Amino acid sequence: MTIVETDLAAADPTTPPHPLASLAADEFTRIRDLVTALPDFTATTRFAYVGLDEPHKREVLAWQDGEGPLPERRARVMLLDMATGRSTDNVVSIGSAEAPGALLSTVVLDGSRGQLPVLIEEFEAIxxxxxxxxxxxxxxxxxxxxxxxxxxxxxxxxxxxxxxxxxxxxxxxxxxxxxxxxxxxxxxxxxxxxxxxxxxxxxxxxxxxxxxxxxxxxxxxxxxxxxxGPPLDTLKPIVITQPEGPSFTVEGETVSWGNWTFQVGFDTREGLVLRQLAWTDQATGASRPIIYRASIDEMLVPYGDPSPVRFWQNYFDTGEYLFGRFTNSLALGCDCVGEIHYFDATLADELGNPYTISNGICMHEEDFGTLWKHSDMFTGSNETRRSRRLVISFFTTVGNYDYGFYWYLYLDGTIECEAKLTGILFTSAYPGLSADGADYPYASEVAPGLGGPYHQHLFSARLDMTVDGVANAVDEVDVVRVPIGEGNEHGNAFTKGVTRLTTEGTSGRVADASVGRAWHIVNPSTLNGLGRPTGYVLLPQEAPTLLADPSSSIAKRAEFATKHLFVTAYDPAERYAAGDFVHQNPGGDGITRFIADDAPIDGEDIVLWHTFGPTHFPRPEDWPVMPVDYAKFTLKPYGFFDRNPALNVPAPGSSSSSSGAGAGDHCAHHGGDDVAGHVTGHAH
The missing domain is CATH 3.10.450.40 (Nuclear Transport Factor 2; Chain: A,)
Incomplete structure (x- = not known):
C-alpha cells in the first residue's frame, strides 16, 4: 500500500509560486515579521486570520495564457488587540527572501458591520x-x-x-x-x-x-x-488494494486523474479549496475549464429552541469560528482507506507563526459500481464498464460536531460535493411533557431527561463557474405538464420550461422536487456538435431553506440561506455568502450586499452560491454519538460533451475485481446467437 504526503505549502525556492498556490511556511513567516514590525502592533495584538489575497481572475488567466505578468503575491491579515478590541483588516505584499514585502492597505473596523472571527485565546479565557x-x-x-x-x-x-x-x-x-x-x-x-x-x-x-x-x-x-456493549465480531476484513498504484499524478498542488486536472488548496476559513477544475479532451489535447474555484464558503447552524437561554443559538462555523483551523489529521484505515495521497496544510497561529496540520486532506480512488452497461437483444453485444471516482476530502471538528467534506470527480464528467455530519448533539435538558401530555415542541428527548434541540445545517458552496470560458449564464429548468387537448389528445405529453436568470436581484431561487427543478450553467458563446450551448447542470438535493422567521435577526444576517441558489457577477472581493465579518454582524452584508446593484448575469463571468444541508430532528439513535448523516449536490455535464465521455473506459480484466482496465475483456462480449436469442425470447 502506498501512502504519499504532500505539504500544500511547500514551495520550490527556485520557482515563483503559482498565483493561487497556498501560502507556504516561509511566506507566513515573512508576513509575521512584516506585521509585527508595524507601529500599531502591540504585545496583545493577535492574528485573527491570515490567508491568500487572491488576484483577480482575469490577471491569473492572462498570465496563464502568456498575455500578462505574474500577479503579485498578497495576503490578507486580520488583527485584533486583545486588550483594547482594536480590529484591523490589512492587505500586505508578501515579497520574497530577496525583496521584502510591504503593507498595502489597512481598514480599521468599528464593529458596526461585525467583528473579527473569534480567537481560540478568547475561547480559552471564558x-x-x-x-x-x-x-x-x-x-x-x-x-x-x-x-x-x-x-x-x-x-x-x-x-x-x-x-x-x-x-x-x-x-x-x-x-x-x-x-x-x-x-x-x-x-x-x-x-x-x-x-x-x-x-x-x-x-x-x-x-x-x-x-x-x-x-x-x-x-x-x-x-x-x-x-x-459486546463488540460485533462477525465482520470480516475488507481489503482494498491497487497493485499498480493509484491512477492520479500529483505535482505540488496540481492533480491529474483520467481526463481531470485541478489544484488542491487550503484556507484557514474555508478549509479545502479546489481550483481550476478542467477536462482534457483526449482527441485534441485541449483543456476545457469547468470551475475556476469551489469551496464551502459558509456554514450556518441555526437552532429552533426559543427558550430564554437558547434563542440566540445560530452559529456560522466558517465566518465566526474559521473551521479550517480545526481540520483533523487523518489516519489510514480510520478516515481514509486504500492507496492514499495526503496533503499537509500549513496555517498561521494567533501569534502569526506557521504550523502544519499533517494529513489534513486525503485523496484516493474508490470503486463506484457500474459506469455503463447494455446487453443487446439484436446484436448480441454485452458490455459493462465499472465506474470509479476520485475523492478529495477533509474533516473538521467544530465543538461538538464533526464535519467531513468530500468532493467527488467521476469518469463521466460528473462533480459532486457531499457533507458528512457526525459527532455529538448539542444538548439541552428536556423539560418533559406538558400538562396535556404533549411533547416539548422544540426538541427531541434522546435519552432520559436529555434533549436534542431541533436545528439545521445550511452549507453554502461558492462555485466560481467557467464552463468553456468565463461567459456563462444560468437557466432554470422545470418539468411542465401539458394539458390534454389539441396536439395532446391522449394527455400523455409533458415538456420542460426554461427560464433564463438575467440579473442578480432576481437570481434567488428555491429547489422544487415537484417539478424536478435544476439549474443549467451554459456558455452561450460555445456550441457543441449539435449546435447548442455547452453546459453543466446543478442538481440540488431538495431540503428546507432557513426556517427562522423572515424578519428575524438570523434571516437578516444569512439571506444566502433563505434560498437554494443565488447568482452574482464575479467580484474578487465577494468571497463569503454572509460577508467578511460575520461575528456580531447586524445583517445586510454578504449576498444581500452582493445583489443590491442587480448586475447582469446573462453571458457574464458569474458565481453560483448554492445552499444545501439537512434539517435535524434528533433521534434517540443519534445519541451518544451520531451515525453519519449526508447532504450533497451534483454537477453533471449537459451538452458539454457530444456523446458519452466514458465510452473509452476499458473493460475490467478477468483477473481483477477492481474498477479499472485489465488484460482481459470478460465484461465485453460481442455476437453469439445464444445471447441474442435468449434476450429476444424474453422480449417476446
Missing part, C-alpha cells in the same frame, strides 16, 4: 472570566454545582441590538456538568443558565438565570466499552 463573577458562582451553587465541576462552552453571540453590546466583542456561555475528566459533558447540560461575556474587558455583561431544570444524569461516554 472559564476564568465567568468563575470570577459572583452571580455565575451563586447560580451554580443553587443548582448544587461549582465552577470546578462545570465545563463552560463559549459560543458566538449573534446580533440582537442589546445596547450594552454595541461595539464590544461578546460571547455567550452555556454550562455542562462533568463528573470526572473522562466524562463527556454534553450528556449533562446545565439548562436555564447563560452568561454574556465581553472578552476584551473580561467581564460578564448580562446573566440569564431563567429556570432550574434537572441536570440529566444519562451517560454520554460513547468511548466506554461498558456503554458500547
Amino acid at each position: 472559564a476564568d472570566i465567568v468563575a470570577a463573577d459572583e452571580r455565575w458562582v451563586a447560580a451554580l451553587s443553587r443548582r448544587g454545582l461549582t465552577v470546578q465541576n462545570v465545563i463552560c462552552v463559549p459560543l458566538s453571540a449573534g446580533y440582537y441590538d442589546f445596547p450594552e453590546e454595541e461595539g464590544r466583542r461578546i460571547l455567550r456561555v452555556l454550562a455542562f456538568k462533568q463528573e470526572y475528566p473522562e466524562d463527556h459533558p454534553w450528556a449533562h447540560p446545565v439548562d436555564g443558565l447563560s452568561a454574556y461575556v465581553d472578552t476584551a474587558t473580561r467581564s460578564v455583561t448580562r446573566l440569564i438565570d431563567a429556570t432550574d431544570l434537572p441536570v440529566p444524569a444519562t451517560s454520554g461516554n460513547f468511548d466506554d466499552p461498558a456503554l458500547q
Whole structure:
C-alpha cells in the first residue's frame, strides 16, 4: 500500500509560486515579521486570520495564457488587540527572501458591520472570566454545582441590538456538568443558565438565570466499552488494494486523474479549496475549464429552541469560528482507506507563526459500481464498464460536531460535493411533557431527561463557474405538464420550461422536487456538435431553506440561506455568502450586499452560491454519538460533451475485481446467437 504526503505549502525556492498556490511556511513567516514590525502592533495584538489575497481572475488567466505578468503575491491579515478590541483588516505584499514585502492597505473596523472571527485565546479565557463573577458562582451553587465541576462552552453571540453590546466583542456561555475528566459533558447540560461575556474587558455583561431544570444524569461516554456493549465480531476484513498504484499524478498542488486536472488548496476559513477544475479532451489535447474555484464558503447552524437561554443559538462555523483551523489529521484505515495521497496544510497561529496540520486532506480512488452497461437483444453485444471516482476530502471538528467534506470527480464528467455530519448533539435538558401530555415542541428527548434541540445545517458552496470560458449564464429548468387537448389528445405529453436568470436581484431561487427543478450553467458563446450551448447542470438535493422567521435577526444576517441558489457577477472581493465579518454582524452584508446593484448575469463571468444541508430532528439513535448523516449536490455535464465521455473506459480484466482496465475483456462480449436469442425470447 502506498501512502504519499504532500505539504500544500511547500514551495520550490527556485520557482515563483503559482498565483493561487497556498501560502507556504516561509511566506507566513515573512508576513509575521512584516506585521509585527508595524507601529500599531502591540504585545496583545493577535492574528485573527491570515490567508491568500487572491488576484483577480482575469490577471491569473492572462498570465496563464502568456498575455500578462505574474500577479503579485498578497495576503490578507486580520488583527485584533486583545486588550483594547482594536480590529484591523490589512492587505500586505508578501515579497520574497530577496525583496521584502510591504503593507498595502489597512481598514480599521468599528464593529458596526461585525467583528473579527473569534480567537481560540478568547475561547480559552471564558472559564476564568465567568468563575470570577459572583452571580455565575451563586447560580451554580443553587443548582448544587461549582465552577470546578462545570465545563463552560463559549459560543458566538449573534446580533440582537442589546445596547450594552454595541461595539464590544461578546460571547455567550452555556454550562455542562462533568463528573470526572473522562466524562463527556454534553450528556449533562446545565439548562436555564447563560452568561454574556465581553472578552476584551473580561467581564460578564448580562446573566440569564431563567429556570432550574434537572441536570440529566444519562451517560454520554460513547468511548466506554461498558456503554458500547459486546463488540460485533462477525465482520470480516475488507481489503482494498491497487497493485499498480493509484491512477492520479500529483505535482505540488496540481492533480491529474483520467481526463481531470485541478489544484488542491487550503484556507484557514474555508478549509479545502479546489481550483481550476478542467477536462482534457483526449482527441485534441485541449483543456476545457469547468470551475475556476469551489469551496464551502459558509456554514450556518441555526437552532429552533426559543427558550430564554437558547434563542440566540445560530452559529456560522466558517465566518465566526474559521473551521479550517480545526481540520483533523487523518489516519489510514480510520478516515481514509486504500492507496492514499495526503496533503499537509500549513496555517498561521494567533501569534502569526506557521504550523502544519499533517494529513489534513486525503485523496484516493474508490470503486463506484457500474459506469455503463447494455446487453443487446439484436446484436448480441454485452458490455459493462465499472465506474470509479476520485475523492478529495477533509474533516473538521467544530465543538461538538464533526464535519467531513468530500468532493467527488467521476469518469463521466460528473462533480459532486457531499457533507458528512457526525459527532455529538448539542444538548439541552428536556423539560418533559406538558400538562396535556404533549411533547416539548422544540426538541427531541434522546435519552432520559436529555434533549436534542431541533436545528439545521445550511452549507453554502461558492462555485466560481467557467464552463468553456468565463461567459456563462444560468437557466432554470422545470418539468411542465401539458394539458390534454389539441396536439395532446391522449394527455400523455409533458415538456420542460426554461427560464433564463438575467440579473442578480432576481437570481434567488428555491429547489422544487415537484417539478424536478435544476439549474443549467451554459456558455452561450460555445456550441457543441449539435449546435447548442455547452453546459453543466446543478442538481440540488431538495431540503428546507432557513426556517427562522423572515424578519428575524438570523434571516437578516444569512439571506444566502433563505434560498437554494443565488447568482452574482464575479467580484474578487465577494468571497463569503454572509460577508467578511460575520461575528456580531447586524445583517445586510454578504449576498444581500452582493445583489443590491442587480448586475447582469446573462453571458457574464458569474458565481453560483448554492445552499444545501439537512434539517435535524434528533433521534434517540443519534445519541451518544451520531451515525453519519449526508447532504450533497451534483454537477453533471449537459451538452458539454457530444456523446458519452466514458465510452473509452476499458473493460475490467478477468483477473481483477477492481474498477479499472485489465488484460482481459470478460465484461465485453460481442455476437453469439445464444445471447441474442435468449434476450429476444424474453422480449417476446
